[in-house]
Amino acid sequence: MADISNTFVGIKSPNPFWLASAPPTDKAYNVERAFEAGWGGVVWKTLGEEGPPIVNVNGPRYGAIWGADRRLLGLNNIELITDRDLYLNLREIKEVKAKWPDRAMIVSLMVPCEEQAWKGILPLVEETGADGIELNFGCPHGMSERGMGSAVGQVPEYIEMVTRWCKQTTRMPVIVKLTPNISDIRYPARAAKAGGADAVSLINTVSSIVSVNLDDFSPEPSIDGKGSHGGYCGPAVKPIALNMVAEISRDEETAGLPISGIGGITTWRDAAEFLALGAGNVQVCTAAMTYGFKIVEEMTAGLEAWMDSKGHKTLDDVIGRATPNVTDWQYLNLNFITKAKINQDTCIKCGRCHIACEDTSHQAITSMVDGARHFEVIDEECVGCNLCVNVCPVENCITMEQLPAGAVDTRTGKKVDKKYANWTEHPNNPSVVAAE
Amino acid sequence: MAASSNPKKLADGIVSGRLPKTALDENFTDVHPPLDPHEALVASDRCYFCYDAPCVTACPTAIDIPLFIRQISTGNTLGAAETIFDQNILGGMCARVCPTETLCEQACVREAAEGKPVTIGLLQRFATDEAMQQDVQFFERQKNTGKKIAVVGAGPAGLACAHRLALYGHDVTIYEARKKPGGLNEFGIATYKTVDDFAQHEVDYVTAIGGIDIRYASPLGKKLSLDKLRKEHDAVFLGMGLAGVNALGLKGATPQGVRDAVEFIAELRQAKNKGRIPIGRRVVVIGGGMTAVDCAVQAKLLGAEEVTICYRRGQKNMNASPYEQELATSHGVTIRDWVQPAKLKAKNGQLTGITLEYTRLEKKKLVGTGEKFSLEADQVFRAIGQTFGDNESVLEDELKLVGGHIATVDAQGQTSLPDVWAGGDCIADGEDLTVTAVAQGRDSAEAIHQKLMG
Ligand SMILES: Cc1cc2nc3c(=O)[nH]c(=O)nc-3n(C[C@H](O)[C@H](O)[C@H](O)COP(=O)(O)OP(=O)(O)OC[C@H]3O[C@@H](n4cnc5c(N)ncnc54)[C@H](O)[C@@H]3O)c2cc1C
Ligand SMILES: Cc1cc2nc3c(=O)[nH]c(=O)nc-3n(C[C@H](O)[C@H](O)[C@H](O)COP(=O)(O)O)c2cc1C
Ligand code: SF4
Ligand code: SF4
Ligand code: SF4
Numbered sequence: 001m002a003d004i005s006n007t008f009v010g011i012k013s014p015n016p017f018w019l020a021s022a023p024p025t026d027k028a029y030n031v032e033r034a035f036e037a038g039w040g041g042v043v044w045k046t047l048g049e050e051g052p053p054i055v056n057v058n059g060p061r062y063g064a065i066w067g068a069d070r071r072l073l074g075l076n077n078i079e080l081i082t083d084r085d086l087y088l089n090l091r092e093i094k095e096v097k098a099k100w101p102d103r104a105m106i107v108s109l110m111v112p113c114e115e116q117a118w119k120g121i122l123p124l125v126e127e128t129g130a131d132g133i134e135l136n137f138g139c140p141h142g143m144s145e146r147g148m149g150s151a152v153g154q155v156p157e158y159i160e161m162v163t164r165w166c167k168q169t170t171r172m173p174v175i176v177k178l179t180p181n182i183s184d185i186r187y188p189a190r191a192a193k194a195g196g197a198d199a200v201s202l203i204n205t206v207s208s209i210v211s212v213n214l215d216d217f218s219p220e221p222s223i224d225g226k227g228s229h230g231g232y233c234g235p236a237v238k239p240i241a242l243n244m245v246a247e248i249s250r251d252e253e254t255a256g257l258p259i260s261g262i263g264g265i266t267t268w269r270d271a272a273e274f275l276a277l278g279a280g281n282v283q284v285c286t287a288a289m290t291y292g293f294k295i296v297e298e299m300t301a302g303l304e305a306w307m308d309s310k311g312h313k314t315l316d317d318v319i320g321r322a323t324p325n326v327t328d329w330q331y332l333n334l335n336f337i338t339k340a341k342i343n344q345d346t347c348i349k350c351g352r353c354h355i356a357c358e359d360t361s362h363q364a365i366t367s368m369v370d371g372a373r374h375f376e377v378i379d380e381e382c383v384g385c386n387l388c389v390n391v392c393p394v395e396n397c398i399t400m401e402q403l404p405a406g407a408v409d410t411r412t413g414k415k416v417d418k419k420y421a422n423w424t425e426h427p428n429n430p431s432v433v434a435a436e
Numbered sequence: 437m438a439a440s441s442n443p444k445k446l447a448d449g450i451v452s453g454r455l456p457k458t459a460l461d462e463n464f465t466d467v468h469p470p471l472d473p474h475e476a477l478v479a480s481d482r483c484y485f486c487y488d489a490p491c492v493t494a495c496p497t498a499i500d501i502p503l504f505i506r507q508i509s510t511g512n513t514l515g516a517a518e519t520i521f522d523q524n525i526l527g528g529m530c531a532r533v534c535p536t537e538t539l540c541e542q543a544c545v546r547e548a549a550e551g552k553p554v555t556i557g558l559l560q561r562f563a564t565d566e567a568m569q570q571d572v573q574f575f576e577r578q579k580n581t582g583k584k585i586a587v588v589g590a591g592p593a594g595l596a597c598a599h600r601l602a603l604y605g606h607d608v609t610i611y612e613a614r615k616k617p618g619g620l621n622e623f624g625i626a627t628y629k630t631v632d633d634f635a636q637h638e639v640d641y642v643t644a645i646g647g648i649d650i651r652y653a654s655p656l657g658k659k660l661s662l663d664k665l666r667k668e669h670d671a672v673f674l675g676m677g678l679a680g681v682n683a684l685g686l687k688g689a690t691p692q693g694v695r696d697a698v699e700f701i702a703e704l705r706q707a708k709n710k711g712r713i714p715i716g717r718r719v720v721v722i723g724g725g726m727t728a729v730d731c732a733v734q735a736k737l738l739g740a741e742e743v744t745i746c747y748r749r750g751q752k753n754m755n756a757s758p759y760e761q762e763l764a765t766s767h768g769v770t771i772r773d774w775v776q777p778a779k780l781k782a783k784n785g786q787l788t789g790i791t792l793e794y795t796r797l798e799k800k801k802l803v804g805t806g807e808k809f810s811l812e813a814d815q816v817f818r819a820i821g822q823t824f825g826d827n828e829s830v831l832e833d834e835l836k837l838v839g840g841h842i843a844t845v846d847a848q849g850q851t852s853l854p855d856v857w858a859g860g861d862c863i864a865d866g867e868d869l870t871v872t873a874v875a876q877g878r879d880s881a882e883a884i885h886q887k888l889m890g
Contacts (some may be wrong), residue, residue: 068481070474348545351487367488392482394549 002307003314004300006040008281009173009198009258013040013104013129015300016315017271020262021046021108021134021177024293026082026125028092032099037293038300041104041200043283046081046136047089047188049111049121054083057391060221063210065236074236075286076210078221080142080229081110086124094128096250105129106175110136111149112435113158115165121171135162137188138204140231150204153179156191163195173198174217175260180237181207183300185244186251193257200248201260201283203241207232232299238264242277246326249278266295268302275315276322299436330423337409337416338400345395349373353388361387380410446741447815449786450693450712452740460698463584463737464576467628467763468532468558475563480509483554484736485543491556496523496867496875501540505559517567518574522561522879523640525599526592529621530871531561535726537759539871566642576645578605583888586611586669588656591619592870593675593860596877596883597802601673602647605883610648611665613655618862619677621870623702628731628737629708638683657826660833666855671884674842674851674858675877678866680825684722684777684818691780693787696818697721698732704734716815719743722777723819725755734768743769744811746880748776748795748802755868778808780816784809786833789813824862840865849876857884 006016018041019025019034026045034042048054056079065074078343082089097105107130111117123132137153144151152158159176166174176192178185180203192200201257207229211220219227241263246255261279265271266287287295312318342353354375356369364381365388366374377388389398403409405418423429444453455463483505491501501521502653507516521526534540544553567574571831590612591822616622621635643650649758654660656676656739665672681696692714695777707713715738719727719762724747732743746762747754751773752762774795781789789812793804824840836843836852841864844851859876860866866873 067666069478348549350484350545351489352484355487373488373490 002304002312004303004307005085006041006105006258006281006315009132009175009300010228011041011103011104011106011173013281014102015040015296015301015303016082016281018104018106018260018276018281018283018287019295020105020279020285021136022289023079024284024285024288027084027089028096031092031096034288034293034296035096035100035103038296039103039293040281041106041131044089044093044130044310045109046108046110047086047125048081048120048435049117050086053085053131054080056080056083057223060224061230063220063230064234065210072234072286072290074210074232075289076221076232078141078210078230081108081136086256089324090124090128093125093130097131104131106132108134108136108177110143111150111381113147113152118162118165119169122166122172126170126172127357130172132198133170133176134177134201135166136177136204137162138177138317140179140205140207141229149205150179153188153204154182156187159188159191160195163192163197165303166195175199177200177204177262178202179204180240180263185247186254189248189251189257193254197257199258199260199280200242200254203237203260203263206231206237206240208232212328234290235264235266238266238270239299242273245274245279246277246323249323250326268291268299268306269301272303273305273322275318276320277326278320278323280319281315315346332422333420334423334426335417335419335421337403339379340384340386340388340398340404341384341401342375342377342388342398343396344376344395347375348394348397349375350393351375351431352391352393355392356387361385370422382411445739446717446881447581448717450716454715455711457709459712460738464631464710465802466631470565471555471558471562473746476508476513476559479555480505480766482546483509484545487527490543490545491540491554494871495523495540496871497527497530497878498875499523499527499560500554502630505554505556506562508559508563513563514570514572516563516707517572520564521567524874525596525642525870526621526870526874527560528564529592529625529630529635530874531557531564532666533621533636533738535624535757537818542795568637571641571644571803573644574642575599575603575645576843577602577777580607580647581605581889583670584609584668585609585671585673585884586665586763587673587675588665589613589619589675589677589860589862590617590650591675591677591873593677593862593873593877594619594673596641596861596874597675597881598648598877599642599645600878601884602645604889606647606670606885606888608648609669610650611654611660611674612650612652613679614653616656617650617652619675619794620699623705624698625705625870626701626734627705628734633847638690643721656754657830662831662856666853670855671889672863673849673877673880673884674856675860675873677861677873678822678824679827680823682819682820684780684820686777686780688780689785691782691785691787693782693814694780694816694818695707697723697727698822700817701727701730701734704738710738713738715740716813717741718811718813719815719817720811720813721745721817721819723817723821724749724773725819725841726760727822728817728819728825729756729760729764729769731819732764733767735815735817736767736769740815745769745777745793746777746790747769747771747773747776752776768792771825776802776804777816779799779806787814787816790816822861827862834865840875841866845884847879849880850883855887 019044061079063076067073074137140150176197218225244371251267256362258280261274262283354365357365366376369408392398485502504519540556541553546554587610617639618635693754715856718737719740721732775792778793779791791810791887794807842858857880860873
């Protein structure tokens with residue numbers, strides 16, 4: 001049986017599944033239920049500085065995007081950091097950690113961008129016995145207008161500065177949570193590393209307007225006819241998060257910096273993908289908020305089963321395995337030539353592949369052959385783009401078949417070269433210097 | 437309920453009130469309850485929006501099914517209704533009565549994929565119900581053309597034809613033999629397929645376009661000849677259905693207790709109080725079509741104890757689809773195939789049973805094997821097909837008939853006369869389906885319009 005116990009920046013947990021800092025981790029009641037359900041750790045809902053508690057809106061704070069049968073695909077929120085008293089939270093954190101010593105307890109923090117504010121709160125957290133802290137530089141709404149959250153996360157110099165303050169003050173590992181609302185995620189990650197961060201975690205939510213009410217023209221969720229942008233999360237953001245994790249993981253400057261992967265993780269498979277791209281563990285929010293804490297059972301069991309089936313003994317056998325395979329477009333092998341192939345036995349003749357290719361791509365799929373409804377790839381036209389595979393409603397009905405070396409690509413009339421060749425040496429590339 | 441509490445429940449003979457009102461009300465509600473909005477969303481989401489969709493090809497009226505389903509899925513239910521009515525103004529009735537399992541849903545690619553087609557009929561009902569409940573009219577009459585057209589029969593064919601002609605600005609007069617419109621929608625379709633007086637609401641909805649005048653109790657016949665109609669109108673459309681029924685063709689006097697299924701169904705449809713309709717304790721239905729199934733099932737719903745459908749060929753040959761056969765058997769009806777009636781048994785002129793003979797195919801011809809058996813029966817229904825009936829003699833000297841139906845010369849229903857078109861059950865190409873009647877009526881209207889306006 002695969003061992004999925006996890007050590008992340010020295011913090012141990014029985015599995016790599018942590019709950020991300022959010023409503024599921026806002027108080028002892030929820031967190032204890034999560035631990036009972038089997039979660040490996042939690043990042044406590046973000047704490048602010050001492051003083052009158054944060055005020056949330058009193059109307060709806062979520063909006064959503066749904067797929068078939070109202071399956072929730074994307075969630076949007078305008079919630080702020082914890083609205084409970086700082087000392088109440090600290091007391092609960094201490095109690096819960098004492099009761100559940102084998103689970104990871106991380107405390108998320110967001111205070112004004114002043115040295116005293118950060119240095120003041122850290123001893124209070126340390127006193128709870130928590131395993132580490134996460135700096136919330138990601139929240140894209142509300143707090144950012146007050147110069148916190150993503151307002152800090154978007155300025156690499158601030159990240160570095162705040163991280164350094166924290167590292168100077170505390171013995172606890174410091175995880176820097178990054179916002180995706182930035183054009184190149186490598187810069188904030190590098191800044192965090194420069195400031196001495198033990199790890200980064202990402203992504204926080206993506207700035208978003210989830211929908212507009214077409215009766216009263218209010219953005220949703222509507223608060224008295226008005227809406228403000230929120231943070232988007234859930235399955236819809238996973239591809240964005242995966243890319244950002246991969247970017248940091250393969251960046252030479254941040255190579256080796258531990259990453260806690262977050263964003264749309266809903267099943268064991270999602271988690272495994274994050275791990276493969278270099279995440280040392282994962283955090284989950286929306287999936288728990290959609291289905292409750294029990295989903296962690298599916299996640300742990302599924303991860304173990306997959307690892308067993310592949311012979312991976314520990315998480316280290318998995319983490320980062322896909323990272324070397326992420327490359328730049330210019331290094332992709334242009335001699336790798338594929339053609340779509342339709343399995344006529346499983347084709348249900350819906351015609352979607354045909355119309356997609358006919359209307360929007362390369363006119364490479366028939367709709368009629370000898371007067372009968374028949375869908376078949378015309379190799380002479382197929383560029384192997386994969387669109388038909390993606391629109392076909394039948395799994396594995398269309399496959400991409402690689403042309404073997406030596407075969408003739410009937411589209412170009414050229415023989416497939418077995419040699420790897422990429423854009424950097426392609427004759428059409430103006431920057432290739434002619435060899436003379 | 438214990439038998440003792442209602443002495444009529446198991447009484448021999450043909451009696452009314454076998455079941456209490458509560459049971460009857462329950463029995464005759466919608467067989468397929470409508471989808472609620474969430475169910476409709478889920479169902480619509482299953483549609484793949486196929487290219488050149490096979491379901492459309494399979495629909496006799498060629499409704500743009502992927503488009504209307506997509507409109508439902510995006511919340512544009514009224515738009516969906518418009519898409520449907522555009523091709524089929526009786527889309528509401530068709531949604532209820534079409535044997536979708538042999539039409540659109542059979543062709544649905546998800547039937548091929550997983551044996552579970554998109555529920556096109558129910559979705560069609562969802563959209564059309566919404567529009568009709570809100571009484572939204574999508575079509576506006578075009579400028580009056582001054583042309584007059586006579587339509588004979590206010591059944592599905594006649595109504596569809598009249599609507600399309602009225603849309604183009606022609607003035608339509610429908611001559612209807614009965615006192616009520618709808619044709620078999622009103623008098624034939626099983627009660628549990630069209631509850632709450634839907635057929636009449638639909639006629640109101642269709643005729644609301646204007647320019648359609650229905651004259652009731654005005655049969656084409658002795659007083660009103662086709663010749664006269666032709667003289668007074670620019671064109672005539674015949675949508676008279678099949679008014680007669682086939683006889684059993686048995687020797688001897690017919691005893692009391694033998695009844696025509698279509699007439700029984702019509703009475704049931706018209707009855708305010710179903711408890712007043714007498715039904716036998718042991719009922720035999722002769723036939724293998726939709727009429728036989730509807731008759732048998734409704735006999736059962738009225739409280740008959742034993743109901744048997746007797747069909748002379750194999751169950752596979754039955755005109756009633758496997759799905760409808762299952763509807764019958766799930767209601768406790770027994771289906772016996774390869775048997776034909778040989779003799780009706782009677783006592784004092786009152787039916788007591790029926791003798792049947794086994795049949796088989798011999799050189800592709802159906803023959804009796806000589807071996808016989810009897811079933812006890814206090815009531816026998818004939819459901820062995822309809823005929824043109826009296827209309828045959830009304831028309832035989834005026835235009836060309838073939839095989840007891842009106843002959844047509846093209847796909848749009850032109851008859852042997854240049855200014856007369858026909859469609860629905862009364863033509864030789866009729867398919868005994870509401871939806872085909874609608875398609876043919878509509879197509880004749882297009883042809884008439886073309887001809888008149890050039
Ligand atoms: C019991 C039964 C159940 C059925 N169930 C289904 C079903 O579930 N689904 C389905 O798709 N189809 C079903 N059908 C078939 C369907 O009802 C018919 O195919 C359809 O109604 C044909 O339409 P029509 O307009 O051609 O004829 P009809 O509906 O028969 O209408 C003809 C109209 O013409 C009138 N008329 C007749 N003669 C004259 C005259 N001389 N002058 C003036 N008016 C005249 C009649 O009174 C009637 O109103 C069923 C049929 C029967 C009998
Ligand atoms: C309602 C809500 C409140 C959140 N509050 C916080 C917060 O206080 N601090 C924080 O760091 N992230 C917060 N997040 C972001 C989540 O921790 C997480 O980064 C994000 O939701 C992406 O993960 P997911 O796709 O699994 O939900 C919040 C998310 C939601 C939905
Ligand atoms: S989820 Fe709970 S708190 Fe939120 S609106 Fe519903 S009932 Fe109220
Ligand atoms: S999309 Fe798939 S199922 Fe549909 S026609 Fe093409 S190959 Fe067949
Ligand atoms: S065949 Fe089925 S899936 Fe395809 S368009 Fe028609 S209803 Fe939709």
